[in-house]
Structures are given as structure tokens and as C-alpha cells.
Amino acid sequence: MTDAGETIGSMMDRIGREAVAAAALLARAPREAKDRALLAAAAALRCRAGEILAANGRDLEGARAAGLSTAMLDRLALDERRLEGIARGMEDIADLPDPVGTVIAEWTRPNGLRIQRVRVPLGVIGIIYESRPNVTADAGGLCLKSGNAAILRGGSESVNSSRAIHACLEEGLEAAGLPVTAIQLVPTADREAVGYLLKGMADYVDVIVPRGGKSLIERVQQDARVPVIGHLEGNCHVYVDGAADLNMAREIVLNAKLRRTGVCGAAETLLVDRACATTHLAPIVRALLDAGCEVRGDAAARATDPRVLAATEEDWRTEYLDAVIAARVVDGVDEAISHIARYGSAHTESIVTEDAAAAERFLQNVDSAIVLHNASTQFADGAEFGMGAEIGISTDRFHARGPVGVEQLTSYKYVVRGAGQVRPG
């Protein structure tokens, strides 16, 4: 191991120890203190806007020099409006109910023991993300509200922006009398730090949440020695059943695909029941094409319009995150279910139908985090679910599935009250 490696190791060790100490204090912090910190951080984000935008300018300069793609530059860039959105986000998190201390369930045993299941924080959460400066605030805020200490490790291209935003979070914590170590930002762009967070800090870190593209999340899931809340791809489907209302189907497909193409809840494959292919397929495909969407289809879809390209096997597996959709005809709800089981990513799928039995069959048998009937897949979002801000949509089955908000960042404990009971036998 190099000298530099040893330095990073001992630095990460210190960060871990400080996070554990902060987590113990944060677990007992009253709602008022946490909300005060969030509101003070929002105020600081507005106050220090000039500073933050200047730091972001330095990041953008470096990123352009490094030849980052336009899409990556766009995710990195901040302006007054985006910064106001980040500040507003902190206020929205303050408005959420405090999950910590909530009694999830309670019951009394025949022997008189009163048992409560009570929400408690998870402890220390490591967040590994790409160069999106807003995640520094969102993730830090969600961890704080849920009583967890956060260790943030952002992308190296956003290091100046993240530091400037992080300083506002520290200012908020300080104003509320909470430990500033409750939200720590790993102060180095060295990738070795990520290795430590994933593998070397199991004594300190309770959960890792990766936020970013598939390769980041796969690396984290591969290397982590602590639990991970993963957010893999959303290869989402809309199935238009034989009994679908054509207008509703067309509106839902257009919205599911095109409202925003870069979000994980965007539809990537359209499945149309053979029973309505002659009536529904052509109008939906043409509406997509006319709206500027590329369509890659099977023979039936290609027959509807010369602009439809031929789909390959790979298309059924692809999360385009772009104005592209794969389209094919299936033999009813059962073939739709089996297509989704074979090619889907168990994220979000929707059936459009007026047939209640077909809808129930689909909702029950499609094994995805979110299944919808007569609604757009773009509703796959914590805020749209009424859960407030989210840190992502989990495609894992363990611990948290679907939108991950403050509740999903908690654990629980059992509180048992007795009157001297001992266990017989």
C-alpha cells in the first residue's frame, strides 16, 4: 500500500468514527432541531448563491476541458433557478413528518407484555453519486431528516460545487446545534476513497446508497461489504390490452415514453395485445412517431408505418433513456406478463385495459416494484406517491422496494413494557 493509500485509509477511518458518533446524537435529536438545520441550510444556499455558482463555474470549466458529454455537463450545471430548486427541496424535506420514534405497530400479549415496533434511524449511510451537485443537498437532507449520519462521495467533476453546497449544510447543522459531522463530504476525488467506503468501513457504515448510472451501481453492488439500496435500470413496459380504450392508451403511452425520457420511470417497450392490434397499434405508433419518437418494432409494428425500424433482440432489453421505444404485439395479458418477466428490470409496468380481470391478472403476476393499471409509468416517483422527496427507486427486494424516502431510510426496534413478567418453561 502506498503512502497516499495509508493517508486515505486513516482519513476514511476518522470520517467513519465521526459519523458513528454523530449518528448516536442525531438518533435522539428532536424534530425541531433537524428541521431548523434544514431550513438554515436552505437559507445558506440562497445567501451563498454567488459563491456556489462560481464554484460550479470552475467545475464546468474543468469538465469541458475533460471533454464531458453535453448530457453530463447539463447534469453538472447549476443556475439561479436550479439552486432555488435545491433550497426549496431542503424546505420540503423539513415539512415531511419525522419518521423517527413513530410507532409502526403495537399489541399486547396474553401475559400482559405491551409490545411496540418503533422506527429508529439506520445509523450511518454512505451515498456514492455521480457529478450531480444537487444530490449533495438532497441526500444529505434526507439522511438528516431520518436521523442518519451521512458520508457523501460525489463525482470528481463536481467537487467544487459539492463543497460549496456542503458548506451550507454544515452551516445549517451548526445553527441548529447539531454536530457538523452529521453530514460529511469525502474531501478527496481519489477513487481509493470509494473503495474504502465500500469495503473497508463495515464497522462504521450501515448502508450504501449509490445514485447514478448502471455501471456505478453495479460496481457498488459488486464491491460493497455492507448492505446496498440499489437502483438499477428501469426497463419499463406499457401493455395495451385488447380491452383498452384507445384514447386512454394513446395518452398513457405518449406520457409514459415522452413526458421525460431520461427518468427511470420512462417506458421503454410498448406491448400491444394481438386482439386490438388492428385498431390500436397503428394510431399509437403513429402518435409516437409524430411526436418525434423513434420506434423499433416487430413485423406488426413495422407494418403500421414505414418510419418504424426493425427491433432486434437487444431492443427488448434496452433502457433507452431517450426518445426511442421498442414495440411489439403479444398474445394477450399472459404473453405480456412473460415478456416482462423475461426482459424487464422489475421496476415499473403499466396495463391499459377496461377489463378488470385482465388488470388484476397483470397487477398480481407482474413482479415489479410498481405495477399500474390505467396510469402512466412516469408516476414512479416518491413525491407522486405522496412520500415526499426520495433518494431513488429501489429495484431491490430487500429492505426497501420502489421509492426510497425518509421512511425507507429507517430501521425499527421493539420496545416491550411489562410488570415483572418472567418466561415460564
Next chain:
Amino acid sequence: MTDAGETIGSMMDRIGREAVAAAALLARAPREAKDRALLAAAAALRCRAGEILAANGRDLEGARAAGLSTAMLDRLALDERRLEGIARGMEDIADLPDPVGTVIAEWTRPNGLRIQRVRVPLGVIGIIYESRPNVTADAGGLCLKSGNAAILRGGSESVNSSRAIHACLEEGLEAAGLPVTAIQLVPTADREAVGYLLKGMADYVDVIVPRGGKSLIERVQQDARVPVIGHLEGNCHVYVDGAADLNMAREIVLNAKLRRTGVCGAAETLLVDRACATTHLAPIVRALLDAGCEVRGDAAARATDPRVLAATEEDWRTEYLDAVIAARVVDGVDEAISHIARYGSAHTESIVTEDAAAAERFLQNVDSAIVLHNASTQFADGAEFGMGAEIGISTDRFHARGPVGVEQLTSYKYVVRGAGQVRPG
């Protein structure tokens, strides 16, 4: 890689694929089919008692020849009574409510979307356990009831007993028309199979549940590339507060330590408030000694009786699982809390006191899976909590904490019903 390795690899691969296929069927199996399988398995366990006991005899012979300890031989040994207990256990699991399909929460959004959070199975659960033949039936039964496929890997010394019991589970599945591959037993004692289960089957296995001693669980947590529900040690504490009723405290301490010494909820350390040390310490320590318990104490505890041995630093960290207890005086509830934070294993702790404020302080600030007031730590048990049979007590914070019963072996999905809603903006 050796030829033998390749053979085990392809065998484990087949087991994994079959488990995934079975899990898909089991997830949709109605309660009646699962319960019929459990009851038929119970009947087969009674019918085939002779066969099972003969197989167990062969295991015991081998284990004696291999020089296993008396405690290990006892855990391995079956007799008519124990076998009846195992069969009864399957019937108890059948009696539990089916968690699958339960609506955990439901709400309607302002836009009319109706959202339900519905329990679904986790998928495929790998169980790695030591040579306790009863785990084959218990774990298999709990996985089946919760709609999960199970891959069981028992200790090598119990291979004949496990096979004989597993045959009864298969008979039950067959009688109910469920796939026999829903509960598979890894048919080799080769340790390489464990390595595959932990590291090579992430595409098939959703969760690993280790059941056994600390070294097994640590190995599993170290090596697993899939989520683990861990059950580490129970270094449980009873704190006798200054305001404790002496008789209640003595009864609770005796029960917590001695009802059964080998269970994870057994108390291992006694903490007595300095405020009542002169009145409470001596009678409680003497009651323990008189009941045959070895006491290792600090100076104050040693002063109560010449039979008390001197405790070392190591004693505060030790889970004896035997008739031994460490005992010391602390300065009130806060020092009790910090002693537990420093030395405890976050499993189960109890405070005995008539002071409601001290009790609440303890219950809130002790960060353990189970915290009790005026009750024995031996209540740390799924059945005592009213949750039915359990697969263990999780000391993890992630996914499941405390007793792990059928509910804790599930995930959930969101079912959303609309009327054509699309997402604006």
C-alpha cells in the same frame, strides 16, 4: 478449478435455476396449497419416524467417531419427542396467517390514483446452518409459508437426518401439487457448495439466512455477495435501577440468566445501580450463586460473597451461553446505557425499575433490537412476541430487526390503480 469444482458449480447452478422457477410458482400459490404441503409434511414426519431416527443414528455414530462435543451431539440428536416437536412446528406454521398478498398500507392521491403496498415473497432464500436437523424442517416450512423457494445447506454431520427430513418436505409439496424444487437440500457435504451459495449465485438467490454460531455467521457476512439476515451474538444485559423492586429484580435476573442459558436472549451481564447496591446487589448475586450460576464481578459484586470471581475486561464482552454471569455496579441509568453501548451486541436488554422516567430513558436510548422494561430478556423470541415461528433474531438494522418470522421473509410491491391518469409537467 478442479473437475470436482466444476461439477459442484454446475450442480449449484441447476439448483439455483430450479429454485427461481419454483419461486415464481410459489409466489402465486394460494394459502390452502401451502398449508396442505405443511400438514402433509408433518404427517410424513410422523409416518417416517423410524426411518428418520435410523438416519439420525448414523449421523450420531459418525459424529461420535469424529469426536464432536457433547453439546453438539445433543443438538444433533433426535428422538420421538423431538421429532414430534418438529412435526408440530410444521402444523404451527400452517396455522399462521399467510403474509403474501396482505395490503400493508393503502391511500388515494389527490389525482385519484389508488396506491396499495402489498406483501410479496422475497424470492429464493438460502439457509446455511449447522448440524441441527430441526432447522431443515423449520426453515423450509417458514420459507414455504412466506412463498419463498428455499435452498438448504445443513451441517455435514447431520446430512443423513437432514435428507430424511427433507424427503418429508418433498412429500408434502408433492401432495399439495407444489413443485418439489420449492425446498431443495444441497446434496453434498462439500464445503465448496457453501462458497457457491454465498458468492456464485447472486443471479438466483435473493437472501442468505445463516443459522448457527458466531463463526458461521461471520463467515457468511464476510463472503456473501447477496443480502444476509444475520443473527450475531446476544450479549444481553439486565440493568437493576435504583428504583427497582428487589423481588421483581431478583426474579427477572434469575429467569433472564438461568431459564435457559444456551439461547441468544439469555442475560450475560448484570448491571446494578450504585443507588441500590447496598440493598439489591447482595441478594441478587447470592440468588444466582445459590442457583448454581457462576458470578464474575467487579469489586462491589465480589464484596457480596466470597464465591464471586473477579471479572476481567473480556467478561463484559462475552456471550457465555452457560450458567455464568458478569456483574458490576454502574452510576445510574446513564452509565448503564453507556456500558451497553460499549460492550453490548444490540440484541436484547432489560431495565428493572419502578421509576417511569428512568425506564423511558433506557428504552429510548439503548439501541438494541429489543428493549424491555420490567420483563425478562428471555422473551426475545418470535413466538413470545406473537409472531409465530421464527428463523432467528436479527441483530442487523437492515430489512429485518429482532425476531424473523414469515412477515420478515417478505418484500412488498406497489399496486397503483388509475382511470387514465398521466403525469403533468
